[in-house]
Amino acid sequence: METTHDIVVLGLPGSGKTTFLAALWHILSANEVNTKLSLVRLKAGESTHLNEIASLWRRAKVQERTLHAGERTVTMSLRSAGAPEFKLSFPDLAGESFQQMWETRECSPEVAASLRSNGVLLFIHADKIKRPGWIVDDAEAAEAAGLPVEPGNPVAWNARLAPTQVKLVDLLQSLESPPLSVGPRRVAIVLSAWDQANGAGMTPDEYLTAHLPLLRQYLTHGLSETWVVKLFGVSAQGGVMTRQASLQRTRPSAYGRWMFLAAHCRSLSRWAIP
């Protein structure tokens, strides 16, 4: 019988989830690169969404924000050389759903069902980490978010302004508590936009320790010992999208950068299929 590996892709808004899915779909469907995994079939009706996002990715266009209405689960049947066929199922969820879980402690039944998967890919945009801030920084952020700031008055606490690592630790805690707990899980922490971070010469683990120390500590000492956690740095896009990059990507000679992804996909696929 075909086995199913359900994987839920988590991440705050703009953490790189859709870009990764687009790149993964291109790699699996275009046969340009030798990959350990190959696509056997896709569930009917899902190729439209995947082809749309992969087409944007090929043209170096930034993905549209995933909205609640656009949430959909992608189920692919895959085969790894010599191994039996298996199903990989993951939803392209809106980061807003996870932001909302932190802010209001609520999520839709569909999101809750996805969150009961044993495999978790948690995306963090390596270059958009909101650190614990100074009051002056928080005032600036509040203004940018359209929240009233009056000189001389303290800025009211707002859940939306919390640091990235606080939101992510809370999200992981929710996954370990009823009604979302399912026992042991395999978690891949994916530092996306790694092209923007790897100039610092750090490994993903060192980067996490330097930039998200609370989360790093929580992964080691807070999570149940039955959880298996691995860290990855992934560049699904190869660099920041500019008009120039967009033009270059239309030329086949610019494909080299995409290959960067292939190596990461292979190690991630080894994680995905225990």
Ligand SMILES: Nc1nc2c(ncn2[C@@H]2O[C@H](COP(=O)(O)OP(=O)(O)OP(=O)(O)O)[C@@H](O)[C@H]2O)c(=O)[nH]1
């Ligand atoms: N430099 C760089 N930027 C990236 C990479 N991957 C994604 N991004 C950028 O990160 C931003 C968010 O990417 P998305 O894939 O739309 O993020 P998402 O998690 O699907 O966001 P929501 O749909 O809002 O939840 C976009 O501006 C992307 O261009 C990467 O590998 N490198």
Ligand SMILES: [Mg+2]
């Ligand atoms: Mg998205």
